[in-house]
Amino acid sequence: MTTSFSLPRRRFVQGLALGGTALGLGLTPTQLFARQGQTGAPELRGNQFQLNIGAADVNLTGRNRPATLVNGSLPAPTLRWREGETVTLRVTNHLPETTSIHWHGLLLPFQMDGVPGLSFDGIAPGETFTYQFPLRQSGTYWYHSHSGFQEQSGLYGGLIIDPAEADPHTVDRDYAVVLSDWSDQDPKRIYATLKKLSHYYNFSERTLFDTLRDFREKGVVRTLKDRHMWNRMRMSETDLADVTGYTYSFLVNGHTPAANWQARFEPGERIKLRFINASAMTIFDLRIPGLDMTVVAMDGQPVKPVRFHECRLGVAETLDVIVEPKDHRAYTLFAQTIDRSGYARGTLTPDPSLSAEVPELDPVPLLGHREMGMGAMDHGAMGHDSGAMKTMDHSRMNHGGMDHGDMNHGDMSGGMNHGSMNHQGMSHGTQDGMDHSAMGHTNHDTNAAVPFAVSADNPDLPARQSATEHADSEYGPGVDMRAMSPVPMLDDPGIGLRDRDWKVLTYADLEYAHGLPDSTQPEREIVLHLTGNMERYMWSFNGIPFADAEPLELYHNERVRLTLVNDTMMHHPIHLHGLWSDLELGDGRLLRKHTLLVKPGEKLSYLVRADALGRWAYHCHLLYHMEAGMFREVRVVPRHQHHTDEESRS
Amino acid sequence: MKASMTLSGLLVALIAVFVGTPALAMEGMPARFGQILVDQLEARDADDGTVAAWSANAWYGGDINKLYFATEGERLMDRGGETESLETRLAWSRAFAPYWDWQLGVRRDWQPDDPNRDWVSVGVMGVAPYFFETEANLFLGESGHSELRLEAEYELLFTQRLILTPEVEASLYGKEDRDLGIGQGLATVEAGLRLRYEIRREFAPYIGVHWEKKFGDTADFARDHGEDTSDTMLVAGIRVWY
């Protein structure tokens, strides 16, 4: 083993000793692994690694609870590699069940991608799997289990690949900041609980007293009108997170807010913070009160620097920022959850005895018309996003319980579509109050129109006349709503962040640092609607859960546009393995990413170069959404193979 | 009787087929879940003594198809404690719309003195707009007996844990059943108002009132037996689920 370890030498030696005993005494894999896990991620450098996955107890809440760990630590060790090298990782499974490691955001042969059932069979108990692949990129990434709920119970860690050439952003200090959510509950139990009572963890529901206060403040009629829509739809205005601070402790590098992870600095230094959202379910809003940040990379990819104060980081996204604290004082790294049920916290300080004030949690934001896919119809935000108005269909809106009383019709009339109703979707329109099937209007994208993938190839890709039109598969027990007029929201800071007096970073602010990463011209377009039923806790693409879905086929080296329409009330971080997702920012600019946080009611599109053959996972990175069916296999196949298939079919 | 036993056998087989069909999850893990909910387990302060009453259901299955079981009954706690009524129902439940399931099942009423009654049930249950939990069941029994039962329940949150639940239930019968003292048409209406405190979501003690009233011929039968036709009771109990 030539790995150079920066973790305490004693533990390294201990690991070896245990390996030795295994051969001699024939202990079971579980017995082999340390009983008590450590919190805090050690850093391992090099290009050859032995990783031991096993069960151990950790104590984050005052109780010892079982966790799934790599080399006995939570989070797993931060691995530090160098671009251009080939890494070899021997991963041994000491668990009584199958395990796996997926290298999130990395370009590699699909057999090395670590998704059981697609890349390989997984790593059986007692077995060792050797991952080996060349590093074709640099930046901040992470790795995690792709088996069951092991990711929730601790199997995640940071991954830093230093560039082959000098980093353009030289810094004095460099910290990985792994954000995560921990529960003392068994993750299987959490999932089962969501299936039984999906709002189990939501303790911010609207109460009678909220209604009475609204009566006083907004008036009875206005309040009832506002509530009417939610009541008709049987949805909650506070459904921002499925699993909350009720069961979660939010961690920074394995430290609870009370344990307060610390990073040292000297005033005047340049510090790089590599934020990694390694949560199973938690979207964080992060800021450092008193300090502005400058983003230099997102999802490992360099971006043109932008100064900002707060940023929403979706599950599985990473963000590299540079901060330059000038004063001799402590600063709080504050990451509150999107539903304001808790926060992760760390401290940046020149002196370990110092700490800074921890801000109050913000009030729970309420979902609005925008989140319901009704475009920019918020009472407060009228006219803010006038482009969206073009896609409104007035005649359908009346059926949706919309409150017209407060809208400024004068501003809207120019773009309103009164005529072009989609008759195909009409028959479904009375199933619930919010069925505003698509309008038959044209695509408003600034990008040139390309042919849609149609049903002849894949029954799960229904023919649509427009991206926002709803397919037949999107009506059924598994889908509780469809966005009436989803709109681009790339420059929208998002719910709860719209009224900030400081700069909130959005995707629209970012741009790939080195011009265009690839062509902006796709050969075809695939439309996927993000769908679900919150009450039943079912999640899917196009209304079809993974269990019933056909793989999505891409042809080798084709440039394809994926358009996502979020028909749900929740944010979904959508991740495509093995291929870059080049987000279309709207004016020919692209942002290169591996995970895209799609807002409720949002429509966005990105370009993918299918330059890696094989079977890839494509899914929502909220762990329980993925498990519940928001998952697809993407198959990149040679073009000739596809044609052969088609001929044999006909 | 025979017919309904055969029917329940068929139903169980049907359920086994639907519930047992493995949906392939990522690693071939069939996604099956189950819940047992004791919605009401309470003591009622009735005119003729303390009555223990319960209403519980359980389900097992996937997102679309579930095996559903429900039971409700009453037992007089004084004078040796005899069961006044016990009803059990087994059904195949299938989701057909975002908030609605239909149910097909069998029901048996266990009577202390009178003959047992077996029924076939067809129903829908789900969440209506404005979050009303509703259930409508049509029961078809032997010798042309039929019952239509309508139920609705609402949850009003005072706080995240203090919840008031008004509920109402009405029973209508298609044909007189003298053995059981039931007349044709609207027979009974029950309404309840229960205030529970969720110590955990799964465990909530409650207090409340329960009101029952008999109508039409059913009320006449009750009068003939010297019974009251309506009763208002204070109740105290617990709601638990797993």
Ligand SMILES: [Cu+2]
């Ligand atoms: Cu999701």
